[in-house]
Structure formats: C-alpha cells, structure tokens
Amino acid sequence: MSQEPIVRLRNVTKRIGRKTIIDNLTFDVPRGEIFGFLGPNGAGKTTTIRMMVGLMSITQGEILIHNTSIKQHFEHAIRHVGAIVENPEMYKFLSGYHNLVHYARMVPGVTKARIDEVVKLVKLENRIHDKVRKYSLGMRQRLGVAQALLHRPSLLILDEPTNGLDPAGIRELRDYLRYLTRTEGITVIVSSHLLSEMELMCDRVAILQHGKLVDVKRIEEFIGSDEGAQTFLIEALPVERALSELMRMDEIHGVKAVPEGLEIVTERDRIPSILARLMRSEIEIYGVRAVRQSLEDRFLAMTGGEQVG
Structure with missing residues (x-):
C-alpha cells in the first residue's frame, strides 16, 4: 500500500x-486507514470536516485531496470524496433502492450494476426494497454510506456516524x-464523541483543542x-506487608494500593527481581500485568480533563 497521504x-x-475557530492545522491522513477526530465541544472537528468537503471556506492555508487543492480545483478534488456530515438525509416514503437510484441520476457514470454492488457491500440486500421509514437507525446509516460510495470515492468522511445508534448498531457500523x-x-x-468506540475503530487519531492540533x-x-x-x-497477599516491602525498593518510582491490588511504577526489566524479593519475604504473588491506559485516559490527560463532544 502506498504511503503517500x-x-x-x-x-x-x-x-x-x-x-479564530481553526488555528494553523497541519497534518496528513494516510491511505487505507480509519482516521479519527477527537476533541472537546467547540474544538473544531466539524468545522475542519466542513472545510474538507467544501461546505465552509478556508480563511488561510490549504487542504489537498489526492494532491489536488480544495480551494483551487474543488470539483476535481471532491470527486474522490464520499461524505455524511451529521445525519444521512433520505426520502422516507421511497424504498432504499429508489433513494439510491434518485441519487445516481445526479452523478455521471453510476450504473444499475454499481447500485447493486454497493447494496451488497453494505449488506442491505434483504431490505433494500423496503421503505426507508421502516429502517432502523443502523440501516439508515448503512444506506447513507451506500449513497456516499456510489461514485467509487477513495475517501469516506463521516461526522458523528454513531449518533442515535444502539450498541449493536455501533458495532455493526464499526465492523x-x-x-x-x-x-x-x-x-x-x-469524528465521534464515543472514545471507547474510536479506540476500537480507528487506526490513527488526531486530538483537537480550541482549534489547535494537540x-x-x-x-x-x-x-x-x-x-x-x-x-x-x-496481586499479592498479605497486601499490607507487600506494600511495605515495595515502598522500600529503590527501583520502584511509585506505589499505591488499588482495589485490584498494588500498582507500581517501574521499568519492565525490573519486574523479575521485584517479584523475587517479594517471594523471599514470603509474600504470595497471584498475578502481575501491565496497566494499559485507555484512549479516554490519554485524551483527558492531554486536554486537561475537558470532555469530548
């Protein structure tokens, strides 16, 4: 796969x-990845997306899609893009299929075979001829994605695609x-306000705060x-004796008791000697594991505790 963004x-x-809503953003989005935008309320996520798809003008700077300027050659650049900004809008009195046919008439080169192809791609074959008003939110999101894919874009942009979806629908969209x-x-x-989902969904994320790239x-x-x-x-017993022993070890930079056991801060290669010293003190060890920070932990640390939105 090409590494060119x-x-x-x-x-x-x-x-x-x-x-200033967006302040001097510079970054690349690699090919073939799911790239996430995170940020507190008002950070500039939707504004950035709107500039990418031409719904909002750029005051200064440049956005290039396939090395083509959005500002200077909009039609050429945007032909590579499929997008859903906010919620997909469909005619609820029409079937899913006729919604796609209606959209296809506005885009040169979209054939019936291509419509059938995207219907199969989003796995709506069994419901595509039902009225959209009978669709669940997850099905409407998939139909919106099908519409965005009709003209074979190489870039799909989705602003808050999980809004209103239940856990099953969110997982379905992620998969x-x-x-x-x-x-x-x-x-x-x-972009999404669901940090746990972004962690599972994305290959790479950008964190914005006050319009700046963190x-x-x-x-x-x-x-x-x-x-x-x-x-x-x-996990060690007795806890009190283990805590006292750990606090005396110079190679440990910090130790505290937590409900699950004892958390220590040290280098990975020091763990065997630390455990050996505990066992020599007749402390029983039941388990040891690295504590992995979640994306939410890192996000809150980097943004000073501001809530995502």
Missing part, C-alpha cells in the same frame, strides 16, 4: 469575524468500516506503554 492539511485556519478499508482500500475519516498518532502509540517507566498491577 490521501489528505494533507497545511496551515489551515478558519476565522469568523475576529474569532463495516473496517471491512471497507480492508476490502476496498478506502480511507475513512470519522497531537496525532496511531492508536497503539496513544494507549501503549511509554518507553522507560511503566505502571504494573501486582
């Missing part, structure tokens, strides 16, 4: 009056987006252990 943002700024990136090679950009990394880099000292949970 499918989307490039270069010094993108958006001002409304004297207020489907994963399927798209694997089988079709499509890049997906998605960081952009692969998920495993956000939630994986840092180099050097890490946090480990030790």
Whole structure:
C-alpha cells in the first residue's frame, strides 16, 4: 500500500469575524486507514470536516485531496470524496433502492450494476426494497454510506456516524468500516464523541483543542506503554506487608494500593527481581500485568480533563 497521504492539511485556519475557530492545522491522513477526530465541544472537528468537503471556506492555508487543492480545483478534488456530515438525509416514503437510484441520476457514470454492488457491500440486500421509514437507525446509516460510495470515492468522511445508534448498531457500523478499508482500500475519516468506540475503530487519531492540533498518532502509540517507566498491577497477599516491602525498593518510582491490588511504577526489566524479593519475604504473588491506559485516559490527560463532544 502506498504511503503517500490521501489528505494533507497545511496551515489551515478558519476565522469568523475576529474569532479564530481553526488555528494553523497541519497534518496528513494516510491511505487505507480509519482516521479519527477527537476533541472537546467547540474544538473544531466539524468545522475542519466542513472545510474538507467544501461546505465552509478556508480563511488561510490549504487542504489537498489526492494532491489536488480544495480551494483551487474543488470539483476535481471532491470527486474522490464520499461524505455524511451529521445525519444521512433520505426520502422516507421511497424504498432504499429508489433513494439510491434518485441519487445516481445526479452523478455521471453510476450504473444499475454499481447500485447493486454497493447494496451488497453494505449488506442491505434483504431490505433494500423496503421503505426507508421502516429502517432502523443502523440501516439508515448503512444506506447513507451506500449513497456516499456510489461514485467509487477513495475517501469516506463521516461526522458523528454513531449518533442515535444502539450498541449493536455501533458495532455493526464499526465492523463495516473496517471491512471497507480492508476490502476496498478506502480511507475513512470519522469524528465521534464515543472514545471507547474510536479506540476500537480507528487506526490513527488526531486530538483537537480550541482549534489547535494537540497531537496525532496511531492508536497503539496513544494507549501503549511509554518507553522507560511503566505502571504494573501486582496481586499479592498479605497486601499490607507487600506494600511495605515495595515502598522500600529503590527501583520502584511509585506505589499505591488499588482495589485490584498494588500498582507500581517501574521499568519492565525490573519486574523479575521485584517479584523475587517479594517471594523471599514470603509474600504470595497471584498475578502481575501491565496497566494499559485507555484512549479516554490519554485524551483527558492531554486536554486537561475537558470532555469530548
């Protein structure tokens, strides 16, 4: 797979009056990945997405899709993009199929065979001829994705696609987006306020705060252990004696009792000697594991506790 980014943002700024909504954003979106936008309320996620799809002008900077400028060559750049900003809008009195036919008439080159192909891709074959008013929210989201895919985009942009979905619908959408990136090679950009879902769904995430980029990394880099000292949970009895023994060890940078046992901060290669010292003190060890931070933990730490929205 080519490593050339499918989307490039270069010094993108958006001002409304004297207020700066987006402040000098620069980052790349790699091909074939699910790329997530995270940020507290008002961070600028939807504004950034709206600029990407041409629903909002760029005050300063440049957005390139397939190395084509959104500002200078909009029609050429946007032909690579399928998008759902907020909720997919469908004619509820029409069937799912006739909604797709209606949309296909507005897009050159979309054949009946392509409509059938995307219906199969989003797994709506058994319900595509039902009226949309009979669809669940999850089915409407899938129909919206089918509509966005009709013209064979290489980039799919979804703003809060899990809104209103139940847990089964959220999982269904997540699995489907994963399927798209694997089988079709499509890049997906998605924003969501559900951090646990973003952790499961995304390959890479960008965190925005007050219109500025805080960081952009692969998920495993956000939630994986840092180099050097890490946090480990030790299950040991008796707890009081184990805590006292651990507090005397110079190689431990921090220790505290938690409901599950004892958390220590130390380097990974020191664990065997620490456990050996505990056992020599006749302390029984029942388990030890690295404590893995969630995306929510890292997000709250990086944004100073501001809630995602």
